[in-house]
Amino acid sequence: MPFVNISLARGKSDQYLAAVSQSVHDALVAELNMKPDDNFQLIHQHDPGEMVFNRGFRGGPRSDDWIVFTIDDDLDRGERAKRGFYQTLVRLLEERAGVRPADVFVIMTVVPPENFSFAGGVIGTDVAAAESLEATAKAPGTRDTYTRAEMVYAVTQLFRNRDRGPILPMLRDDVVLTLPTTLPYGGEFTGPAAFDDFFAKIPGGGAVWKSFDTAVDDVLAADDHVIARLTNTAVLKATGRTVVFQNLWLFGVAAGRITTAQLYADTAATTGGSPG
Structure with a gap:
């Protein structure tokens, strides 16, 4: 269950936002084996002065089009899968939205399933268990x-x-x-x-x-x-x-x-x- 927060400069077109949104989702599906319908995102647009960053620290040079992806996931997918995700993400963003790879900043956080509740007050561990057991029932x-x-x-x-x-x-x-x-x-x-x-x-x-x-x-x-x-x-x-x-x-x-x-x-x- 990835939950994606996307932070970027205000003023981008609807087409740009849609391309960014779809790129990160497609990268998650391709590299971290996310379910295609497991798609939850919040897009945060910021005015000048609300995004503070060093233009050259550990990368760059960063431009005013700096974009940050903060992704909470209930599983640690491992270093190899994350390497693939980062590389696929920057490639798709550049191809679809013209985002420079140097402007892409990603933070991935592992959040235990019990810290999720998707709806109805049901704890995330129950949802994950139900899905797993349902899949098992289909393959006795x-x-x-x-x-x-x-x-x-x-x-x-x-x-x-x-x-x-x-x-x-x-x-x-x-x-x-x-x-x-x-x-x-x-x-x-x-x-x-x-x-x-x-x-x-x-x-x-x-x-x-x-x-x-x-x-x-x-x-x-x-x-x-x-x-x-x-x-x-x-x-x-x-x-x-x-x-x-x-x-x-x-x-x-x-x-x-x-x-x-x-x-x-x-x-x-x-x-x-x-x-x-």
């Missing part, structure tokens, strides 16, 4: 491991939207699901099918709860686990009583796959006692 069997960010996204989707799609490919074939034995539906279950069956419906299959709604408080990850803290609002089928209670899910991780899923809960809520 091509991946054996998943990143921490992808697992956080998958766990969040599991509880927030009851969407099992992202997490199921991450499960190891011998994944173990453990529920407190004090729950009516407690026990230990093995395999992705058992995992999928449990999360496909209300916990216990509707025998305990008339309804069961979950809010995700937070999802945290380390190298060997992912933790989801939840607040649940549920209606007991036996009494019709509404209870609000918190619980925690601990997902064990090894070699980029989920190996275990364990529920930690105050089980008094299921009997109509204090939910804790």
Whole structure:
């Protein structure tokens, strides 16, 4: 996700601005493998005296047509790719807009994905994880491991939207699901099918709860686990009583796959006692 700020002297024609804009975008696509529709730019035009620069420091000679590109990206593309980008950029600018290579100044900054939110208050790591998992789903069997960010996204989707799609490919074939034995539906279950069956419906299959709604408080990850803290609002089928209670899910991780899923809960809520 590159975000491009372009700063230049005021007074350029619309055709010049369009050529500059298209040149930097085409260079990003060609050399840094940006998606063609990933195009976000702001063009800043400055009056005389608002652009202060040395005409000959580390380059030049610079003219009044000095132009600055400040590019924020969520990945470090590497030195080789950046060399290619700089060279392609100055070539396209000269060919299309008549910009002298000596007048082209570029600053590239790596901004972590979590520092982006593209729209709707969604953190950039979730967007990147969703895109990556969507691509994987179109080519099943091509991946054996998943990143921490992808697992956080998958766990969040599991509880927030009851969407099992992202997490199921991450499960190891011998994944173990453990529920407190004090729950009516407690026990230990093995395999992705058992995992999928449990999360496909209300916990216990509707025998305990008339309804069961979950809010995700937070999802945290380390190298060997992912933790989801939840607040649940549920209606007991036996009494019709509404209870609000918190619980925690601990997902064990090894070699980029989920190996275990364990529920930690105050089980008094299921009997109509204090939910804790």
